[in-house]
Amino acid sequence: MKNVDMIVKAPHFYTMEGDGVGYRTEVAMVVDGGKIIEIAETGRILANYKGAEELDMDHHAIFPGFIDAHMHTACNIMRGLAQDTNHWMMYGLQPFDNAISDEERDVGSYVAIIEAIKAGTTTLGDYESKMDNVCHFIEKVGARGNITQTIRAAKRRVYQPGELYEFDDELGTESLTRNLALYDRWHNKAGGRIKILFGPQGADFVSPEMLLKIQKIVKERKTKIHMHTQQGDRETYQIVNRYGKRPVAFLESLGYLDESLMAVHLTDCSDEEAAVVAKSGASMILCPGSIAIIDGIVPPSVAFQEAGGNVALGSDQAPGNNCHNIINEMKNVALFNKIKYGNPEVMPAWRALRMATIEGARAVGLGDRVGSLEVGKQADFIAIDLSCPSMLPIFTYPMRNMVPNLVYSARGQEVSLVAVDGMVIMRDGKILTIEEEDYLKTVSRYPAGIGQRAAKEFFEINGTNAQFMAEGKL
Amino acid sequence: MKNVDMIVKAPHFYTMEGDGVGYRTEVAMVVDGGKIIEIAETGRILANYKGAEELDMDHHAIFPGFIDAHMHTACNIMRGLAQDTNHWMMYGLQPFDNAISDEERDVGSYVAIIEAIKAGTTTLGDYESKMDNVCHFIEKVGARGNITQTIRAAKRRVYQPGELYEFDDELGTESLTRNLALYDRWHNKAGGRIKILFGPQGADFVSPEMLLKIQKIVKERKTKIHMHTQQGDRETYQIVNRYGKRPVAFLESLGYLDESLMAVHLTDCSDEEAAVVAKSGASMILCPGSIAIIDGIVPPSVAFQEAGGNVALGSDQAPGNNCHNIINEMKNVALFNKIKYGNPEVMPAWRALRMATIEGARAVGLGDRVGSLEVGKQADFIAIDLSCPSMLPIFTYPMRNMVPNLVYSARGQEVSLVAVDGMVIMRDGKILTIEEEDYLKTVSRYPAGIGQRAAKEFFEINGTNAQFMAEGKL
Incomplete structure (x- = not known):
């Protein structure tokens, strides 16, 4: 014995x-x-x-346990405040996103992580600007974290329609330095349960030089790049006007498509572009519910898989999904693709389950550690x-x-x-590892203050949801 | 006081x-x-x-409370046995449907009803061949029932491809007589919580004469016809070849489109056909999850509403949805239509909620009694x-x-x-009204026997799921 x-x-x-x-x-x-x-x-x-x-x-x-490969848990403090609108980021998210503090993002994260674990997620692919407190929480709660910090050089200001983002090398370097510091503090910590990835927000938000610098760092450290890729017409416009190529072609020409890249969304990709990414060895992260609610689009994950690529599922964020529940995303990927192809045999249940487990684990670089028993x-x-x-x-x-x-x-x-x-x-x-009720109660202290700070911009923008409020529809 | x-x-x-x-x-x-x-x-x-x-x-x-306007709870004894296949009825359902007894259908129903109530459904729009035991159960559990019994004259036998169904007037009359008897026993019973509707299975399954006879009975009794309508290409083929018109046009010419009709699915309808039905005063019942899984189709409920019609939501049946949860159907109708129209503003959350409550109540003839507070x-x-x-x-x-x-x-x-x-x-x-555990335990006694009886046909048909079993994918 x-x-x-x-x-x-x-x-x-x-x-x-x-x-x-x-x-x-x-x-x-x-x-x-x-x-x-x-x-x-x-x-x-x-x-x-x-x-x-x-x-x-x-x-x-x-x-x-399920792999949730792409989450912005910090956005959970804004759950349910941004869906059902075109121009989601500007008309939906912006008034609230401009109003919230780092502390509020953290308490939102904790609730999202509790929600995800209770629905069976064991690996949390979380992604935000400041991830130290989330790392501490994941360590405490006992989950597995595949953590990414945003790297961005594009200045945050109002851009005119058609204007290209202004890059600020100092901003970019600073955020890369912070991602490196996070790596040094947390990679392989919490008993090896936490991995740190590198997060250029998108090819439109940093210069090609910085993209390559990040790639070199990632390869030296044997970790991964977790990047929004060809995620919408706004990004495509920026890249085409800057480099004369669509994002996938631009990244290919830069030598950026390989097994170190986790390409998130591919919303604006054709099947052929998806196949180019898949064949390079890069993986795809699909957030079916989020992209359906925000864009009304079913991204080309089936084409990606047919070209031999691995696809993971992600719940993305709660002001535009509006939940962190991988069972929901399995259902979504199967049903949405049956509809997209008009074919009930596309994406049977077992394939969705593989995306949430072993295929997802491979896609996020953890295929040798988790995803199967x-x-x-x-x-x-x-x-x-x-x-x-x-x-x-x-x-x-x-x-x-x-x-x-x-x-x-x-x-x-x-x-x-x-x-x-x-x-x-x-x-x-x-x-079992935390006093769950404390976190659920704590988050309820914040909406009143956020609402006060967000109200002026919310009413000025007068988006769909402001109109719904005025009409008694919410 | x-x-x-x-x-x-x-x-x-x-x-x-x-x-x-x-x-x-x-x-x-x-x-x-x-x-x-x-x-x-x-x-x-x-x-x-x-x-x-x-x-x-x-x-x-x-x-x-939520209105689930269209359920076949008896099919719940076959939950999860028929999805992910083309020709759902023949390749998926048939081997099991041929193997189950009335008793097994009843115990399946009880679990489905428990499931639905726990997810917030108060009005159950249940539909099957023998509904007495379900009425007793709904009375006991304290829910509201909008109950329909199947009326069908088409003989149940194997038809050759292209062959028209053979009508047997005796079968039709017998099932109508049983629906009438159910009406006499249960309509307005259980403290008024149970209503009995009339259920010609579809325009392809009974003769025009019997359709009209049912309509007369329904109008005299001020109840409703609950009928699968233009539910797929199989029905369309039968009606076109029999009457030279597509189902909606045929029903219109018969004088069948009016406020006494609840038209279920409309899967094979164009937007224009849906509008014809809506403008007649008939209502639509939409089962988004079921039709996505079975057909990969998003039926024209938005067009139906735009033409002024009321649409209710239904969970349909568990071997092809696979659940009875109206919260799930609200999510489905909103997300599927955003995808169908490529527009996140189509079908906002509050409209889905209205379909599950007041609009649904109106659609099923209970708008003066429930659906709003x-x-x-x-x-x-x-x-x-x-x-x-x-x-x-x-x-x-x-x-x-x-x-x-x-x-x-x-x-x-x-x-x-x-x-x-x-x-x-x-x-x-x-x-609170029943010993729930007893019902959940009882249902587990039946799968072994059903499986034994269904196995031969299941393996002979060798449909998608039989192949998945052979390949270790289930």
């Missing part, structure tokens, strides 16, 4: 090994030192191991309660319906346990 | 009065004899009334817990974000209370 940290027993394991979902039954999983050390027939496991903790997950299925990987896993009405009834023969029910019917509350590095951080709807 | 059954206190009421969301604050709602008798300033209410029950819904918003209406309402992470933070100025957060971010577990006719039937995630 070998003493180990944990034995996980459950009737169903979806390991995501191979090219499907890696279903296994009548097995148990052994966790020690934060890693999966064996998955084998239950009787043999119980004969050979004694677990300090034994999780008996009757009527549950075990899955790898395999010996040697970190023990990031979740348990789905199969006795919830939304999952019932459960069939195993002649067809298993757990994956379709998870993707199309589940909502998040079916996640009854979340573990990262073998530590249970959420159980039965409660985060 | 007047003694009344109930006083409901909460910081926010969305009454759905007027043409927006009818937001009111600093008010309380008085319920007596199952009806709303006053909504007014809280201090005045407390000075004038004493409630036998006082609901103090701190940190909650009160909404009318107004004096004289039945007290069907739900409470949304605003302290859930998915709803936080809450803004009231300069913009209220509760409706966008409900539609785009909530999942169902935010519904912490459901009342019908002033009786609380669900609180804090538990149905």
Whole structure:
């Protein structure tokens, strides 16, 4: 009998090994030192191991924890304040974004992270200008963080229509220096759960020289570039007018398309442009709900996959999605693509699940550590309660319906346990590592002040939502 | 002080009065004899009334209960067994549908109804061949039922491609007689909570003579026809080849388009055809998730509304949606139409909410009884817990974000209370009127037997899901 940290027993394991979902039954999983050390027939496991903790997950299925590859959790302080409008950033977000403080961004982040974990996310791909406090929170709560800090040289001021952004090298250098400092403080910290990536906001926001400088830094440090790429007609306009090429072609000519790039959105890409990115070895991050709400567009993730690329899912931000729930994004990517192609066979449930787990892990540079339940990987896993009405009834023969029910019917509350590095951080709807209620209560102190500061600009802009307020529609 | 059954206190009421969301604050709602008798300033209410029950819904918003206008809850016994395939009915549903008994359909229904109520549905628009047991269950659980029984004359046998269905008048008459008997037994029963509608399965499944006979019965009884209408190319083929017209044109020529018709799906309708139906006074029932999964199509509900028609939302059935959750359908209708039109301003959150409440109630013939919180209406309402992470933070100025957060971010577990006719039937995630666990456990006894009976046909057909099973993808 070998003493180990944990034995996980459950009737169903979806390991995501191979090219499907890696279903296994009548097995148990052994966790020690934060890693999966064996998955084998239950009787043999119980004969050979004694677990300090034994999780008996009757009527549950075990899955790898979900990867949310692209989040701006700091924006959660503005949840629900910017959707249902054209020119989302200017007419929706801007009055509030101009009004909020760093402290308010942080308390918004904490709630978003709690929301995401409770819906089964174990790896948080968070991205914002100042990430130290989020790193501290992720360390404390026990999740995994793939953290990026914004690098930007374009001056923040009002630009005339058609005007090219003005680059300020000092701004760019300063933000790059801060990203480097974050890297030095946090990369591989929190027991290795935190990785630091580099975040040029987009090819339109920094000079080519700085893009290349960042690439060199990233390659030396064996980390990744996490960059919004061909994310809309505004970016395309800037790049075409500056360099005479569309963004993907510009990045290709710069030598920027390779495995160190995580290309976020590709909203304004043709299938052919997506294929160029995919074939380079770069990965794609797709935020289906956010891009549907903000732009009414279904980006070319299917073309990207057909060209051999890996695609991860992201929840993006809460004033234009409006949630951080990867189960929701799995549903979205499957349904939106069935609609886009007019074909119910496009993007079946199991493919969406792979994007949320193993394919997502590969896309964000963590494919050797998480995303599947395999010996040697970190023990990031979740348990789905199969006795919830939304999952019932459960069939195993002649067809298993757990994956379709998870993707199309589940909502998040079916996640009854979340573990990262073998530590249970959420159980039965409660985060175990922090006083969750304190964070949920704290955030409610801020809307009154933000509202006061944002009101003048909100009413002056008089966007869709201001009109809805005037008409009694909100 | 007047003694009344109930006083409901909460910081926010969305009454759905007027043409927006009818937001009111600093008010309380008085319920007596199952009806709303006053909504007014809280201090005045407390000075004038004493409630036998006082609901103090701190940190909650009160909404009318949701209308799910079209459900086949009996199919829930097959949840998750039929999606991700072309020819859904033949390749997906058929092997299982042929294998299940009436008893199995009933236990499936009970779980679907529990699921729906817990996500805020108070009016269940259920539709199947045998509805007595569902009526008993709805009576017991305390929900509202808008119940339809299938009328069909087309023989159930294998048809050759291109062959027209063979009508059997005896079959048709028998099913109509049973619908009439159901009407006599249940219409206006369960304290008036159950209404019986009439359900010709589609214009392709019964003769014109029987369609007209049903219409006459419906008009005499002041109830409604609940019929799948131009629901796909299969129906269109049958009607064109039988009558030389597409279904909407055929129904128009028959005098079938008027306010007694609830037209379900309109999947194969052009915008112009949808407008013809809308202008007739008929209503539309839209099942966005189901039709996206089964057909990859977004039906013309926006055109229907623009032509002045009322559209209700439906969750349809669980082997091809795969859930009964109107919050999910609100999200779907908003996002799918933004994508369809490439325009984020199409179908804002408040319009989706109106479809799930007052517009839906009007569409199903209950506009004078439910769908809004107004004096004289039945007290069907739900409470949304605003302290859930998915709803936080809450803004009231300069913009209220509760409706966008409900539609785009909530999942169902935010519904912490459901009342019908002033009786609380669900609180804090538990149905109060039945032993919910018994029903959830009972349904789990059936999949093994169904699977055994369905397996031969499932493997013979060898559809998408059989192939996925063979490939380890489920």
